[in-house]
Amino acid sequence: MTTFLEPPVAPTAPRWSAALERVLAGEGLALAAQPIVDVARGSVVGYELLARFDGPHQATPDVWFSHAERLGLGARLDAIVLARALDLRDDLPDDTFITVNISPLHLGDPALAAVRDRHRSLERIVLELTEHSAVDDCAAVARLLEPWREAGAKVAIDDAGSGYAGLQWLLALSPDLVKLDRALVDHLDEDEVKSALVAMLGGFADRLDAWVLAEGVERLAELDVLAHLGVPLAQGYLFRRPTLELWPTIEGDVRRHLEQRPARAVDPDRVGALVEVVRTRHRHEPPALPISVVVDGLGQPIALDLADGTWDRVLAVRPDETVRAVLERALTRDAHWRWHPVVCVDELRRVVGVVRLERLVHHVIGGSPDRPTTHEEEV
Ligand code: C2E
Ligand code: CA
Ligand code: CA
16 A cells, blocks of 8 residues: 655655666756846856756755765766766857856765866866855865866855855855855845845955855846945846756846946046957957957956067956056066056956056046047057
8 A cells, every 4th residue: 555654765765866877877967057147238148057857756956966965976966967067068158157066075076077187178167166064174175176276167156145155165265256145135125134245245255356146136126236236247037047948048128127227437537447449369369450359268368469479468457446556557567568558357357458558657647638549540
């Protein structure tokens, strides 16, 4: 006689292990993507990849991952997701990245190391580290991350502010990306404690030179407060639910809302006011003279093409730095590249344009704010 009062664990354990072995053999697993949005520009800059399982268990992915962990299969499952993500990377739209969830406890596991070592580079991959059981030894995790970082992966701390990922994690791991937990974002427009916490975490991330990403954004009012607090990246059902259709874009009312957001006023004493837009190119493309910026897969500057060749040294500055401070930094460079233009980058370190030294000097000594010299005039 069947009874619906079966004890939960013992009889289901063998079924979970069979279901998981099937997934590890490559069946019944798909990756959904959810866009990550640049709040100021309204563009998609990346995608979180989230596992989707089919099979006898109508369970959410976190349940699948916790059963895998319980059965000692967690690292192999993370490894298969990472391998799939790396396959998908080949078709990624230009200048975007993908994030993949990995338990920090698995970073040193041979199954994951094997996937890492099969690839020449992990460029454009961000590892999202979540740990729902306390990981005391942050220093050990930081050490495990080293070969991943050397291979070019970036690091995100998932669920920051949730009580799991505390400030000491941020300090020890020095992540590139801090993902604010959904609970912090939920109705933060009506909760001053939450918005103060977000502002605090934002300031902290800034000092670590990390980008902040607010996840679980479901309402326009939440987005507006996040934008006001200067949070550069957002993700959530408001923009798009995770979807198996790659690569998801943002449409409809929210797209219009993002497009209509007023542009930030330009302060004439900040370098942002002196930026000239230039061509960017990838390493394998020919230089676009007289000046272009060579960028990596994320659109971040790695070299500068000038009339006398390609220079692998770039001074990157932010648009909100003062003209005087940037000029001082520029002039303390080595003599042979002291007069090169500086490259202006956004919160994600992507190229916005260049600023010529002549313009910085003119501005500081109070010369007439010359009209921008066009490249054609110069050659
Ligand atoms: P997570 O990494 O924090 O992923 C975010 C979860 O929030 C996803 O649920 C996503 O669908 C959901 N979400 C996104 N935007 C919103 C929103 O605006 N509102 C609400 N209410 N939810 C939103 P999902 O896909 O069910 O994943 C749940 C958890 O399962 C993940 O949490 C992660 O811990 C785990 N997981 C999913 N895929 C993977 C994976 O490939 N590897 C590992 N290790 N864990 C995974
Ligand atoms: Ca995540
Ligand atoms: Ca999360």
